Amino acid sequence: RKEVEQDPGPFNVPEGATVAFNCTYSNSASQSFFWYRQDCRKEPKLLMSVYSSGNEDGRFTAQLNRASQYISLLIRDSKLSDSATYLCVVSRSNDYKLSFGAGTTVTVRA
């Protein structure tokens, strides 16, 4: 079983729509959770850390469910520039090492 699993998508949405997707993780000892964004042929860039109480950064909202071991990301009012692959990232038991999902691709169309 992979440490982090994501629906690869693609999620094709019109501009202005809301899109949401989850990832699941297998290590119940994980303590740190992140969403990274990766554009085609570019490096991953930190989008946001995910905190236990859930957190919001502008149009992006992240939720953590420890009991069910999943993390979600919701994008409101989608922009064309939101088109990217979103990587779910979870710390291993040794916290400074991270496990990456293969990503969920979002395409926002005009």
Add this chain to the structure above:
Amino acid sequence: DAMVIQNPRYQVTQFGKPVTLSCSQTLNHNVMYWYQQKSSQAPKLLFHYYDKDFNNEADTPDNFQSRRPNTSFCFLDIRSPGLGDAAMYLCATSGPPGLAGGHHKYEQYFGPGTRLTVT
């Protein structure tokens, strides 16, 4: 701006010809990582340095080696590249909290990557 730099951005090497990729950082982070990423796959951790301590992943082939001569620089050496080693190689750093920018302790910051082609 503090950043992670990788050189070269694109590298073409011949099958079996040794190649070295370089990474430097101005973030003063104590941990540096090397990842391999193939198309549509998750980045795969090859190894990392925690300060001067080298930590190899169990499934990293012996063909891959690394050096960290100082805090700022880290190198990835591929001794005998095979066709299967063609990939994007990503360097990342992370550091303790309290550094400039208030970085979360376990957030990792990536360089732009080196895309390796093996002919």
